[in-house]
Amino acid sequence: MATRGDELRERLVRVEGRLREIAAEADAPLDRLAGETIAAGGKRLRPLLVLLAAGHGDDGGCAVADDAGLLRAAVAVELIHSATLVHDDVLDAAPLRRGVPTVWSVAGRQGATAAGDYLFARAFGELVANGRIDEVQVLSAASSALAEGELRQREDAYRTDVPIDRYLWRCELKTARLFEAACRLGALESGGPAEALGLFGRRIGLAFQLLDDVLDVCGPVERTGKPRGTDLLDGTVTLPFILARERDRSLLDVRPVTAAEAEEICDRIAATGALEAARERALAMVAQAKDGLPHADAALELVADNVVARYA
Amino acid sequence: MATRGDELRERLVRVEGRLREIAAEADAPLDRLAGETIAAGGKRLRPLLVLLAAGHGDDGGCAVADDAGLLRAAVAVELIHSATLVHDDVLDAAPLRRGVPTVWSVAGRQGATAAGDYLFARAFGELVANGRIDEVQVLSAASSALAEGELRQREDAYRTDVPIDRYLWRCELKTARLFEAACRLGALESGGPAEALGLFGRRIGLAFQLLDDVLDVCGPVERTGKPRGTDLLDGTVTLPFILARERDRSLLDVRPVTAAEAEEICDRIAATGALEAARERALAMVAQAKDGLPHADAALELVADNVVARYA
Numbered sequence: 089m090a091t092r093g094d095e096l097r098e099r100l101v102r103v104e105g106r107l108r109e110i111a112a113e114a115d116a117p118l119d120r121l122a123g124e125t126i127a128a129g130g131k132r133l134r135p136l137l138v139l140l141a142a143g144h145g146d147d148g149g150c151a152v153a154d155d156a157g158l159l160r161a162a163v164a165v166e167l168i169h170s171a172t173l174v175h176d177d178v179l180d181a182a183p184l185r186r187g188v189p190t191v192w193s194v195a196g197r198q199g200a201t202a203a204g205d206y207l208f209a210r211a212f213g214e215l216v217a218n219g220r221i222d223e224v225q226v227l228s229a230a231s232s233a234l235a236e237g238e239l240r241q242r243e244d245a246y247r248t249d250v251p252i253d254r255y256l257w258r259c260e261l262k263t264a265r266l267f268e269a270a271c272r273l274g275a276l277e278s279g280g281p282a283e284a285l286g287l288f289g290r291r292i293g294l295a296f297q298l299l300d301d302v303l304d305v306c307g308p309v310e311r312t313g314k315p316r317g318t319d320l321l322d323g324t325v326t327l328p329f330i331l332a333r334e335r336d337r338s339l340l341d342v343r344p345v346t347a348a349e350a351e352e353i354c355d356r357i358a359a360t361g362a363l364e365a366a367r368e369r370a371l372a373m374v375a376q377a378k379d380g381l382p383h384a385d386a387a388l389e390l391v392a393d394n395v396v397a398r399y400a
Numbered sequence: 401m402a403t404r405g406d407e408l409r410e411r412l413v414r415v416e417g418r419l420r421e422i423a424a425e426a427d428a429p430l431d432r433l434a435g436e437t438i439a440a441g442g443k444r445l446r447p448l449l450v451l452l453a454a455g456h457g458d459d460g461g462c463a464v465a466d467d468a469g470l471l472r473a474a475v476a477v478e479l480i481h482s483a484t485l486v487h488d489d490v491l492d493a494a495p496l497r498r499g500v501p502t503v504w505s506v507a508g509r510q511g512a513t514a515a516g517d518y519l520f521a522r523a524f525g526e527l528v529a530n531g532r533i534d535e536v537q538v539l540s541a542a543s544s545a546l547a548e549g550e551l552r553q554r555e556d557a558y559r560t561d562v563p564i565d566r567y568l569w570r571c572e573l574k575t576a577r578l579f580e581a582a583c584r585l586g587a588l589e590s591g592g593p594a595e596a597l598g599l600f601g602r603r604i605g606l607a608f609q610l611l612d613d614v615l616d617v618c619g620p621v622e623r624t625g626k627p628r629g630t631d632l633l634d635g636t637v638t639l640p641f642i643l644a645r646e647r648d649r650s651l652l653d654v655r656p657v658t659a660a661e662a663e664e665i666c667d668r669i670a671a672t673g674a675l676e677a678a679r680e681r682a683l684a685m686v687a688q689a690k691d692g693l694p695h696a697d698a699a700l701e702l703v704a705d706n707v708v709a710r711y712a
Contacts, residue, residue, distance in 0.1 A: 114548060175513050195554075201487055201513065202550035205520070209543035212524055216537045224536050225528045231521035238514035 092387070096139060099155060103135045103162045110167070110210055125170050125191050125203060133296075133391070134169050134270045135162035140387045141274025141285045157218040161273040164227060167211035169266060172234055174204035223276055230269035237262025245323035248340045252330050259297040260290070267293025284382050288392075291377035296395045298370040301326035305354045306363055317350025327369070332362035371396055404699070408451060411467060415447045415474045422479070422522055437482050437503050437515060445608075445703070446481050446582045447474035452699045453586025453597045469530040473585040476539060479523035481578060484546055486516035535588055542581035549574025557635035560652045564642050571609040572602070579605025596694050600704075603689035608707045610682040613638035617666045618675055629662025639681070644674035683708055 111123035138161050177190040178200045192200040208231070215227055240258045244250045271289030275282040305328045307316045319326055321344055333339040336356060344350040357363065374392050381388060423435035450473050489502040489512060504512040520543070527539055552570045556562045583601030587594040617640045619628045631638055633656055645651040648668060656662040669675065686704050693700060 172517075175517065178509075178513065198554045199551060202547050202554065205484075205487065205516075205550070206544060206547035208517070208520060209540055209547055212536065212540035213544055216533055216540055219533045221528055221531045221533055221536070224524065224533070228521055228524035228528055232518060232525055235514050235518035235521055238517065239511060242508070242510045242514065 092143065096136075096143075096387075099139050099159060099162075100132060100135065102159055103132065103139075103166070106159060106163045106214075107166060110163070110214065114206060124189075125174050125207065126166075132166060134165045134266060136391060137267060137270040137289060138162040138165055138274040138277075140385075140391060141271040141280065141289070142278040144275070144278075144280050144285060144382070144385050144388060157220075158274065158277045160214050160218055161223060161277055162270075164211045164215035165266065165270045165273065167207050167214065168227065168231055168234070171204045171207035171211065172238075174200050174207065176238075178204070218277075220276065223273055226269050226272050226276070230265045233261045233265035237265075241324060244325060246325075246343060248325055248329070248333065248342065250325045250330070252327070255325065255327060255330055256294070259294055263297040263300075264290045264293030267296065281382050284380065288377050288381055288388065291373050291380070292392045292395050295370040295373040295377070295392075298327055298366060298373070299395065302328055302363055302366050302370070305329075305357050307354075315347050315351070316354045317344065317347070320344050320350045320353055321347065327366045328357050328362045331365045332357040332360040335360040335362065404455065408448075408455075408699075411451050411471060411474075412444060412447065414471055415444065415451075415478070418471060418475045418526075419478060422475070422526065436501075437486050437519065438478075444478060446477045446578060448703060449579060449582040449601060450474040450477055450586040450589075452697075452703060453583040453592065453601070454590040456587070456590075456592050456597060456694070456697050456700060469532075470586065470589045472526050472530055473535060473589055474582075476523045476527035477578065477582045477585065479519050479526065480539065480543055480546070483516045483519035483523065484550075486512050486519065488550075530589075532588065535585055538581050538584050538588070542577045545573045545577035549577075553636060556637060558637075558655060560637055560641070560645065560654065562637045562642070564639075567637065567639060567642055568606070571606055575609040575612075576602045576605030579608065593694050596692065600689050600693055600700065603685050603692070604704045604707050607682040607685040607689070607704075610639055610678060610685070611707065614640055614675055614678050614682070617641075617669050619666075627659050627663070629656065629659070629666045632656050632662045632665055633659065639678045640669050640674045643677045644669040644672040647672040647674065 107126045108123065111126050139158065142158050174191050177192040178197055183190060183193045190200070191203050195203065211227065211231075212224065215223055237258050237260075240254075240261065244254065244258065268286045268290040271285040272282045274280070275285040301319065303312050304314075304319045304326065305316060309315060320329070320342075329339065336359075339353070339356065342349075342353050344353055374396050377392050378389050419438045420435065423438050451470065454470050486503050489504040495502060495505045502512070503515050523539065523543075524536065527535055549570050549572075552566075552573065556566065556570065580598045580602040583597040584594045586592070587597040613631065615624050616626075616631045616638065617628060621627060632641070632654075641651065648671075651665070651668065654665050656665055686708050690701050690704050
C-alpha cells in the first residue's frame with residue numbers, strides 16, 4: 089500500500105512534469121525561456137503547500153480521490169511564483185538566480201518581461217481547467233497583492249524611517265498572500281477548512297519573508313548565493329534594519345552605494361542584536377501558524393519548521 | 401424609450417467609471433499609476449466590441465437584460481490591454497503615449513512592470529465576479545497569446561527576411577486574439593454565436609494591426625504621435641517592409657540606426673507601392689470580417705470600417 093509520503097512524492101513529480109509540459113507548449117523561444125525559468129525553480133515550496141493543505145485532516149491516505157484538479161492548482165501557484173521571479177530579475181537586472189543565468193540575462197528585458205507575462209497567463213489557463221471560479225478568485229487576489237507589494241517596495245525605497253507596520257504589510261502582499269493562496273487552493277480541492285489553512289499559509293509566508301530579510305543581512309554568502317546587504321544597496325528597508333535603527337539612531341542616515349559599505353552596515357545592524365530579535369519574531373509567527381491549525385498535522389508542521397530551518 | 405445608441409453610450413460611461421474605480425482600489429502609488437494608465441487609454445475599442453458583440457442580432461433594444469456581467473467583461477478586456485501597453489512602454493522606454501507621459505517615464509521600470517502586473521491580475525479579478533469559467537478561459541488564452549506575440553516580435557527583430565506567414569501569425573497573437581476575446585465575451589454574455597463573432601473580432605484585429613504597421617511607415621507624425629519608421633528602428637519588420645522587399649531586394653540589407661535613416665527607408669518602402677498593397681490586404685480582411693457576420697449588424701460593421709478609417 090502506498091504511504092502518504094509515496095503519494096506526495098509521486099504528485100510532486102507529476103507537478104514537475106506538468107510545469108515542463110507547459111513550457112514546451114509555447115513556441116520557441118518561449119519554450120526555452122519558460123523551461124529555464126521553471127527548471128531553476130528551486131524548492132517548490134508553494135506546490136508542496138497546495139498538496140499538503142489538501143491532505144490536512146487525513147492521517148493515513150489520500151483526502152482527494154481524483155487529484156488532477158489538485159495538481160493543476162499546485163502548478164498554477166508555482167507558475168505565478170515563477171512569473172514574479174522573472175519580472176523581479178528584470179527589475180534587479182540580476183545575472184544569476186540560484187547559480188543559473190536568469191531569463192533576463194539570456195533573453196534581455198523584452199524577453200524576460202514577455203516570458204513573465206506568459207507564465208502569469210498560463211497560470212490562469214491551468215487553473216481554469218478545474219472549472220472552479222472560487223479557485224480563480226483566490227489566484228487573482230494573490231496576483232494583485234503580489235503586484236501591489238512590488239510597487240510598495242519601490243515606493244518605500246531608501247526610506248530608512250519606514251514604519252514597521254508598513255514593512256509588515258508589504259511582506260504580506262508580496263509573499264504571504266501567495267502562501268495563503270496555496271493553502272486555500274489545497275483546502276478548496278479537498279473540501280478542507282479554507283479559512284484556517286489560508287491563515288496558516290499567510291503566517292508561514294510572513295515568517296518566510298522575515299527570515300529571508302534576516303539572511304540578506306547575515307548571510308553567509310555561500311548559502312544565500314548573493315552578497316550580504318543586497319537589500320540595503322537596492323534601498324529595500326527590512327525588519328533587521330528597522331529594529332536596529334531603534335537601537336542605533338545613526339543608522340537613519342545611511343545610504344550605502346558600494347558593496348563594502350553595505351556589508352559594513354550589515355555588521356552595524358548585527359551589532360545591535362536586531363538579527364536575533366527579527367528571527368524571534370519569525371519563530372513566534374511560525375509557532376502561531378502551527379497553533380492555529382485545526383488539528384495536529386505532522387507534514388504541515390514540518391514545512392512550517394523548515395521555513396525556520398533555512399536560517400539555522 | 402432609450403435607443404440602442406443611448407444604451408451603448410451609457411454603458412461605455414459605466415465601463416469608464418469602473419476602470420477608474422479599480423485604479424482607486426489600489427494603494428498609493430499604484431492608484432495614481434493605474435489611474436494615469438487608464439486615463440491615457442484612448443479609444444476603448446475593445447470594450448466597445450464586447451458591448452456590440454453582445455447586441456448582435458438585437459435590432460431594437462437590449463439583448464442583455466442584466467448587464468453587470470457584460471460590463472465586467474468589457475472592463476476586463478480593457479485592463480488586459482492597458483497592462484500590455486504599460487509593459488510595452490517599459491520595453492520601448494517610451495516617454496510619451498498619446499501625448500501623455502507613460503507610467504514608465506513617471507514611475508520607472510519597476511513601477512511600470514508592477515503596475516502592468518497589477519492591471520493584469522485585476523482583469524482576472526474583475527471577470528471572475530461573473531462566475532463563468534468559460535469567460536476566464538477566453539481571457540487567459542488571449543493573455544497567453546499576447547505574451548507569445550511579444551516574444552516572437554523580439555525573436556524576429558532585425559530579420560529583414562522574416563517570412564510573411566510568420567509576421568501574420570505574430571499579428572494574430574499580439575493583436576487579433578484580444579479582439580477575438582472581446583467579441584467572444586460579448587457573445588457569451590448574451591448567448592450569441594461566440595465562434596462567428598470571435599472570428600469577426602480576429603479578422604478586424606488583424607486588419608487593425610496591419611494598418612497600424614502601415615501608419616508607422618507613412619505617418620503623418622501629427623496623427624500617429626511618433627516619428628515615421630519607429631518600427632524599423634526597433635527592428636520590427638512589418639508588412640509594408642515585407643511587401644517592399646519583394647520589389648526592391650536592396651532593402652534586405654538595411655539596418656537603420658538613426659531616425660533620419662529610418663525615414664529614408666520609409667520613403668523607399670513607399671516608393672515600391674507596398675503601402676497601397678498592405679492597405680488593400682487590410683481592407684480585404686475587413687470586408688471578409690463583415691461578410692462573415694451571421695447577419696447584418698450596422699454597429700459592428702461601423703466599427704470594422706473605423707479600423708480602416710484610421711488610415712484614411
